[in-house]
Amino acid sequence: MDEIAKLIEPQIPALRRYAYALVRDHDAADDLVQDCLERAVSRWYLRRDDGHLRAWLFTMLRNLYINSYHRQKRRGTRVRLDESIMPSVAPNQTDQLEMNDVLSALERLPEDHKSILLLIGVEDLSYEETARVLSVPVGTVMSRLSRARQGLRALLSGSRVTPLRRVK
Template sequence: MTIFKHPIIEHIPSLRRYARALLGGRAEDADDLVQDTLERAYAKWHLWNVGAKLRPWLFSIMHNLFINQVVLLKNRAAHVSLDDAMELSVIANPGARLEAMELVHAVSRLPESSRTVLLLVTLEDFSYADTAKILDIPIGTVMSRLARARQQLRNMLSDTPQVELKVMK
């Protein structure tokens, strides 16, 4: 199988999108994570079950690499490349740009466990079952982390914090 016809190739755009969202838009770190994911996938290709879905397997690899590298990435100095700065300046509507930046900032402030579930389900459109498999957690944990993440985002983005009501029994 030649590299240009490899089934992994079609998943690169979604891997890049998820990596950028996961890393708060840091394009260079995201590209490094995608490259590491692809290298690991090619090295471990013999472990992929031919009948299984390829996309969740790739995202599992990326998640595990992210967890392993998160400490290293936090210690690196943050910077924006000129290409990224040019992309940001193209947005014509400053109000929409501000809202988008607030959303990205709010998502980046979520705890890592909630952020990964939120991004996999909403941005990458994985099912709860696939998300549970990727993160190696129970499906109920996926549902509760997603609910908490959404509530935290609502609280961060609203003018008046919303209080979660709990029923006492």
């Protein structure tokens, strides 16, 4: 068990960052990471020795997020009664506003584009590692990343992206 902990512990900060970027709620992100770690430890025997631990953990976290996302969609919008009130003036409002714009635009992207941007842009996974996490070919990762960046740029600039038409 100590060996498992030594391998998993260094991955926790990256898992927490990725989980927070997905759910945008610290408590929900911590719960998601805990569920992921619990599942990883209980299914450690399923892990391939030649496999990449980081990719395995990120795949597990993403799958748990998708399952909870679908479950939440079936249940409807959650309203928190104990939300704290944000101060009326933040220390640096423009940075906060820009960050809120980026996070809001990221939320409006399709889930596969959002995951690609977070894994490559935030967690600094390679295309190959991202392909393993998402179970898609590397070429698909590159094309989705390009479309995701284009979509994010369009959302941030306020313009609409015209979908490409097929030409016969």
